[in-house]
Amino acid sequence: MNNSLGEVFRITSFGESHGDCVGIVIDGCPAGLPIHIDEIQREADKRKSSRNRPLATGRREADKVEVFSGVFNGFTTGAPICLAIWNRDIDSSEYEKIKNVFRPGHADFTAYEKYGGFNDWRGSGRFSGRITAGFVMAGAIAKKLLATIGIDVIGHTIEIGGVKSSPPQRIASIRAAMATNEVSCADPAAADAMIELIKAAAKDHDSLGGVIEARAEGLPPGLGEPVFDTLEGCLSKAYFAIPAVKGVEFGAGFSVSRLKGSEDNDAFSVVGGKIVTTTNNHGGILGGISSGMPLVARLAVKPTPSIGKLQRTVDAETREPTSIAVGGRHDTCIVPRAAAVAESMTAIVLADFALRAGKISRVLK
Amino acid sequence: MNNSLGEVFRITSFGESHGDCVGIVIDGCPAGLPIHIDEIQREADKRKSSRNRPLATGRREADKVEVFSGVFNGFTTGAPICLAIWNRDIDSSEYEKIKNVFRPGHADFTAYEKYGGFNDWRGSGRFSGRITAGFVMAGAIAKKLLATIGIDVIGHTIEIGGVKSSPPQRIASIRAAMATNEVSCADPAAADAMIELIKAAAKDHDSLGGVIEARAEGLPPGLGEPVFDTLEGCLSKAYFAIPAVKGVEFGAGFSVSRLKGSEDNDAFSVVGGKIVTTTNNHGGILGGISSGMPLVARLAVKPTPSIGKLQRTVDAETREPTSIAVGGRHDTCIVPRAAAVAESMTAIVLADFALRAGKISRVLK
């Protein structure tokens, strides 16, 4: 029951998958930021499902973003910004059938235990990926805020079902390349292979996981508030709010365990009067603080737990074994959609740190 | 500048490597917990360096734990508990020499940028591993608290320099096995190989990284406060406060990217009237909430950045290129010591969540 994140730029999430709406309140956004609802809509749309099966969930929401508060005459006012989308295309019938059966890999059992069975199970309720629509709306504003000081962020697919991409390193190139396919992958050849794998898994009533890379460029050195509010720690906490994320690493990440200090350490150098590192194993973070080098994070995303295959499970009421084949509308692979959310979470956390460090002022003029 | 962690069981860290002391304030510990300083000392000693070179740093601190407040007649009082160790065996001369040279892989540059050069550079100041002595003292109390409801935690080395261990799965067995060697590895054969690697790296003036596993058993289902205070998110944030950690994963972790849903999903079953999963790819966490299955986390630890080899870097004052070979007293591989800290951070976060969920009462009788 903690649905708020951040210290200065703080978001509070509300809403359920099949309730009235999904929303977010942003507190602490500086006054004077120009807001165009089209821009927020465009960001929100990135999280939406592909139009083409089998890459798509069957759910067809217009998901029109509404601004309830905090914006006046086209600018943020310094007051809390409440954004929401209404839930219209709701069909809870599939969930009604299985409401007492714990779906393997889902939060059904843990939520049942935690909330005493009172949780809204329709469409997975608070544990639905749809909740992240709020994150993406907040991310749109965070990204605008970061742009005022030259910070750019991206999230893209770098692995699905074992197929790895060889993406470019600069955000501009990644952005251009990932737009050419439906899996948000900045390597067209890998994207093709990923799509084939997804089609095969869908045919097999199965699902696939993958890896997302989140990047940020243009960070000033000095963001992060150690020892506990490190950049890695706060980004990770935000990333793990994305359903299905099971691992997070920065820079060389888990591969550091096989490197020697002489291999892992990034040498410092001066380029154009600016101190940089010649390599970036540290992923833009040293001692929990940004170094000014590109921030690089990777997120492991598990395969969609909702699959059509028969799985063994337990009935909540009888506490007897049973089995389930999950129907309803589910993506075979949520990695591309999660990439858009990872981009948003990155922006939200960085906006908070930029404000905390005084790199963005409280009134923008 | 956020040196507090936790909502109910909240720790606040203070002190520097070569300042007067390193300490921790624990706020929110229930009243009535019996405290024996010997127990805290024993835990604090786990974090200490090996006695044998090259596994050891040269620093020789008695590190006698002192309890400044919050304990009366052998029990916690409900008041803040302040614990500290004094810094006695201080030799800042090596740091004096290099205070203006940014050590590659260290926080020297980012701290300099963030704190305008005012940060205490002696012994790495706030960025020293010595700060974690405070975490371990707090962890000792967290573990006692968790024991009152049957939760046990462990941190152990599972990989160093590419050598992987095949540890047992139960904490009791891990604890017994890891005690037989100096690298806190629960697989004796792997431990031997790790020690050989460390010796070789030391001789080569280089360093090694590795992987730690943290585990907890006996968790009730229902710990974790999604959507933002997930168990994974809050544990990660705590783990990234351990210097050198660059990646965190839970359960199947990054390997989920290569699994299908039908492989990754853990089937539910009933054993002895209790709902369990037959496998544990979820690492004891579903939807950010504990399932009651063992919690399994892995942390990637980078090689010690302080190495004797010559490295290219930049001078802080002149902003000119220079080079450095780091002297002073440094571990060739900090993974075993970091394992003790990972154990403590696990306990601290779980104690906080157990209190938040009302699983531990505010007065213990």
Next chain:
Amino acid sequence: MNNSLGEVFRITSFGESHGDCVGIVIDGCPAGLPIHIDEIQREADKRKSSRNRPLATGRREADKVEVFSGVFNGFTTGAPICLAIWNRDIDSSEYEKIKNVFRPGHADFTAYEKYGGFNDWRGSGRFSGRITAGFVMAGAIAKKLLATIGIDVIGHTIEIGGVKSSPPQRIASIRAAMATNEVSCADPAAADAMIELIKAAAKDHDSLGGVIEARAEGLPPGLGEPVFDTLEGCLSKAYFAIPAVKGVEFGAGFSVSRLKGSEDNDAFSVVGGKIVTTTNNHGGILGGISSGMPLVARLAVKPTPSIGKLQRTVDAETREPTSIAVGGRHDTCIVPRAAAVAESMTAIVLADFALRAGKISRVLK
């Protein structure tokens, strides 16, 4: 820019007087609390203006409460509860005229300085008393929660324009007596005199202040988290979020300055096996912690700053002296409406403390 209050039962306010809506998100409400929207509506209506002039503002809002999230099948789910009322009867024309003139006694000037002129000035925006509609909706839920452990709260008018009431001491009697008049005063004779004063002030285009008493009965001993989260401190902080409150006192309050210790100290006694005090100068709070005696707080409310009389002020754009007679729709005396809000804030803070102390469990069955 901090629009959240509370640690466990935490409310987040959003919305503006003349924007789309005024709302509140409640995070941390236990699952399993039965919610009837009629009950929330009834509480929200208490804050509404009298139907009779001059006790009334001209604004005529239906203010129908909507529940956007967190309630399912008539019970709270443990998820964030978002409640809102839409703004329909908006007339910003009076504000348009004076948008560049700082109204004396209002937040126009300070908000202009703080938010760089970007703040929504229509209907006083975030500084309108209408924002407290969100507090009252949250208060309705807090009161239901408190009722589960036998705590009852009330807010009533005890002074307007110098006329003091002699109210009964028990909440049940206060509640009955205050319902008989339009100024929420539990002393009918005083109420009559207050109403006469308000009529006279209205005729004179002037306004009146007063004093509110907030009371709670049925508190268990032990609520409050010193040294900083004292019961007095957290209640005060909540009370000062009510526009126009300029002072708060507990028990004997400011009169303690004229008492001796032997007069002020409340003797302890045992009644029916329960430890009580024979007097209640401490207002139910000792050392920042509830004693189990009735909680008694008083709030000073300043006269409505919006008055029809001509006042000297300054123009925001020209920075030149000017004068203003505030038109629009304003209560001559907001004390009775603020009393309903004070009741809600009392409930919100006590619900938070009851949850923090473990007196209310996280799932209600």
Next chain:
Amino acid sequence: MNNSLGEVFRITSFGESHGDCVGIVIDGCPAGLPIHIDEIQREADKRKSSRNRPLATGRREADKVEVFSGVFNGFTTGAPICLAIWNRDIDSSEYEKIKNVFRPGHADFTAYEKYGGFNDWRGSGRFSGRITAGFVMAGAIAKKLLATIGIDVIGHTIEIGGVKSSPPQRIASIRAAMATNEVSCADPAAADAMIELIKAAAKDHDSLGGVIEARAEGLPPGLGEPVFDTLEGCLSKAYFAIPAVKGVEFGAGFSVSRLKGSEDNDAFSVVGGKIVTTTNNHGGILGGISSGMPLVARLAVKPTPSIGKLQRTVDAETREPTSIAVGGRHDTCIVPRAAAVAESMTAIVLADFALRAGKISRVLK
């Protein structure tokens, strides 16, 4: 159990009256602030008891301030600053005698109920006025920080036992006048009368309360973060952490209840190009935000509950009626000492708000 206060400039209190020490950790103080321990000592000494009986407690502590962390080469480093004084002159014998008897007006009963009898009762433990020594040390640093942007604060006695002072309005004059007597009263004639009253009360084994005024000058407009983190609300919360405070008011305070809007509203005017108000009934705060006018707060302080007179009470163990005459070392009137603490709390809260509003940067050069 919340011993931390503040968002950016955050203090964490620890220690007990008769434990090892009383301390404070300050997190979030900008780097680069020059710190001289003599200055902190001088502030800490202000809180100390008078040297002359009966204005004095018998306790005679050197109370030498020690800086454990966060200061290096005479400047703050950006790391947590831990300050403490050791408890040396401890005599718990008087408390040993009465440890099972609830002293009227004290927190003995409520603490016993809350902490299950585990709380440290020696010298009132966490509920002793001695805990405020930590506040004053933190206040010393907050005041230095505020001075960098021209903010000055003061706390002084304006009423004791019914005797009211007529102090000057400007801080410089108050500071000079209050230094001439032992009751920190800026009106010499009133000070004399207060001292006579205290002597008489002491002779009578009784005690006296009073009123403190806290003031701040030089505030920029725009400090305060409504709707919940108002300047009044956060100051009040801090003030109620001072033992014995039972009421807080700002500007015209409780007297607003007898004013009309036309009397209470402060007209705006322009003086020297700056917008000011011609009167200051608002006490420097409008809408919870500083106006730039002097901040004026008043705190009601109850008479010292420890009195030598016989009082009726209850025994904790037997739950039977008994009586008590409190011995030990106690001030007859703590108002003057509390004034120093009120000054510190004012500074701590304002420093936090100045940092939150970006009025003080995170590195001072």
